[in-house]
Amino acid sequence: MGYFQELKGRKVLVTGGSKGLGKDAALAFARLGAEVVITGRNMDDLENALRELREVQPKSFSLAADMQDVGSIYQMVDDSVAMLGGLDILVNNAGINIAKPAFEVTEEDWDRVLDTNLKGTFFCSQRAGKHMVANGGGRIINMVSQMAFVGYIKRSAYCSSKGGAVQLTKALAVEWAPYGIKVNAVAPTFVETDLTKKMFEDREFYQDVLRRIPLGQLAQVSDITGAVLFLASDMANFITGETIKVDGGWTAI
Numbered sequence: 001m002g003y004f005q006e007l008k009g010r011k012v013l014v015t016g017g018s019k020g021l022g023k024d025a026a027l028a029f030a031r032l033g034a035e036v037v038i039t040g041r042n043m044d045d046l047e048n049a050l051r052e053l054r055e056v057q058p059k060s061f062s063l064a065a066d067m068q069d070v071g072s073i074y075q076m077v078d079d080s081v082a083m084l085g086g087l088d089i090l091v092n093n094a095g096i097n098i099a100k101p102a103f104e105v106t107e108e109d110w111d112r113v114l115d116t117n118l119k120g121t122f123f124c125s126q127r128a129g130k131h132m133v134a135n136g137g138g139r140i141i142n143m144v145s146q147m148a149f150v151g152y153i154k155r156s157a158y159c160s161s162k163g164g165a166v167q168l169t170k171a172l173a174v175e176w177a178p179y180g181i182k183v184n185a186v187a188p189t190f191v192e193t194d195l196t197k198k199m200f201e202d203r204e205f206y207q208d209v210l211r212r213i214p215l216g217q218l219a220q221v222s223d224i225t226g227a228v229l230f231l232a233s234d235m236a237n238f239i240t241g242e243t244i245k246v247d248g249g250w251t252a253i
Contacts, residue, residue, distance in 0.1 A: 016094030137180025173241030
């Protein structure tokens with residue numbers, strides 16, 4: 001029997017699942033036989049991702065959601081539970097960054113980043129957690145960042161939001177342990193994706209990033225998905241409140 005076979009039939013919600021890390025994680029769950037709902041803002045991206053998901057798992061669904069609006073979040077979680085017939089695993093992957101020097105960050109910039117990355121993560125977890133209590137437990141996996149642990153230029157709001165999400169992970173893990181809900185996080189470094197290629201056209205920035213990673217290369221999407229699957233699996237049954245850093249050693253220095 002291969003690894004993660006126990007994930008077959010599990011009910012999974014992946015926010016921000018239409019592209020990048022979220023899409024790869026959703027596809028991995030689907031290939032293992034889990035039933036998956038993905039959410040996102042761009043309908044074209046959602047439709048394309050859902051088409052790929054249904055090629056490997058017909059019991060896949062998509063929903064549009066605004067992660068800055070609590071009412072929209074609640075409706076999205078409730079609709080996901082109705083579609084799936086329950087909820088075992090939530091992957092809070094939806095997130096944004098507005099890269100600006102700290103002196104130039106506006107109140108609107110700050111609110112957009114914090115509302116999506118921290119407020120959205122909390123209220124999505126809150127709603128999902130209530131359904132999980134009724135099911136006797138579940139797993140919540142928050143996608144944070146190495147920037148929760150180190151500072152970096154043009155990321156004051158982003159670092160704040162992800163640092164808050166690490167502490168939120170711990171707080172929810174402690175409070176919800178009696179209900180059998182395990183709450184953990186994954187903290188990636190910079191990941192090589194189609195979405196980041198444009199950012200790395202700045203060769204000075206690219207070389208600076210590589211210089212800070214002892215392994216000397218960017219992470220691959222599959223590196224992050226591996227950590228997500230581990231935390232969702234029975235191999236992580238006694239882990240809660242933890243953040244796994246997938247950063248090539250950046251934060252070890």
